[in-house]
Amino acid sequence: MxxxxxxxxxxxxxxxxxxxxxxxxxxxxxxxxxxxxxxxxxxxxxxxxxxVRECDMCRNLTQSDLCEICSDRSRTASICVVESPADLRSIEDAGLFRGRYFVLHGLLAPLDGVGPEELGIDKLLEMVRETEAEEVILALDATAEGEATCSYLARALEPKVAQVTRLARGLPSGASVEFADELTLSQAFEGRRKA
Ligand SMILES: [Zn+2]
Structure with missing residues (x-):
């Protein structure tokens, strides 16, 4: 046919x-x-x-203006930055984190035309201000693009938030957050350090 x-x-x-x-x-x-x-x-x-559209606050996927997590008032005043909704799901399913998230929908890749604007960094800074976040955790893949994005975000966030941390390298180099098993992810979370 x-x-x-x-x-x-x-x-x-x-x-x-x-x-x-x-x-x-x-x-x-x-x-x-x-x-x-x-x-x-x-x-x-x-x-x-x-x-399905992006949450007005965190760019997670949702059917309303705000996603379920952003609407949940019991969440702590910290923000976990992830590359994709799939990464958010992995961390959420592992029960590692009780704060809110911010979804970049990509990583910095200047050669492919992905800059801070495409990743919604302004929106992230706005969310940090609005939610009075005390900590921002950068939970990005241990790849070259992930590292570059972490460094950029750490510089942008440091003047705005008390603590900027990143996952420990329980995550082996080159590993993806989405496919990490729960133990590896939880070690990476516990061992997070200043970004
Ligand atoms: Zn949201």
Whole structure:
């Protein structure tokens, strides 16, 4: 089968992380075969596309102005800065942190056109002020881009907040926050140090 709509589906699937052209083709054939699943997926994707947006305060994903975490008044006065909503989820699921988060949706990559503006740094500084944060924890990947982003953020935040810390290297060099196991993450949290 080589219709145009089918090819469009394959091309879209091939853009997903970890999915090459071959896998995309296999998934597309599978979905064409499983009409009911294709319908469910299409509905779920439509709903996410229509309803999910960024929280006004922290850029986490939400269906309202403020996400559940920002609306929760029992959260402590600290902010954990993460690269992605997936990283937020990992830290939250591990129960390591009871403050609020800020989601950068990327890391500094000047060559790819990702600068402070794209990461919403102004918004982060505004959140620090509004929530009177006492500590900002930089929980970013132990990669070159993660390190560069940490250094930049530490410089920007230091005049505005009492404590800026970063995760300890319980996280091995090159490791991603999203895929770290709970033990590694919790060690990284406990051993956090001045950024
Ligand atoms: Zn929020």
């Amino acid at each position: 080589t219709s145009r709509v089918f090819e469009e589906l394959v091309s879209a699937l091939a853009q997903l992380p970890g999915v090459g052209r071959k896998t995309a083709l296999r998934l597309a054939f599978y979905l064409v075969d499983r009409r009911e699943l294709a319908g469910e997926l299409s509905q779920a994707l439509g709903a996410v596309y229509d309803k």
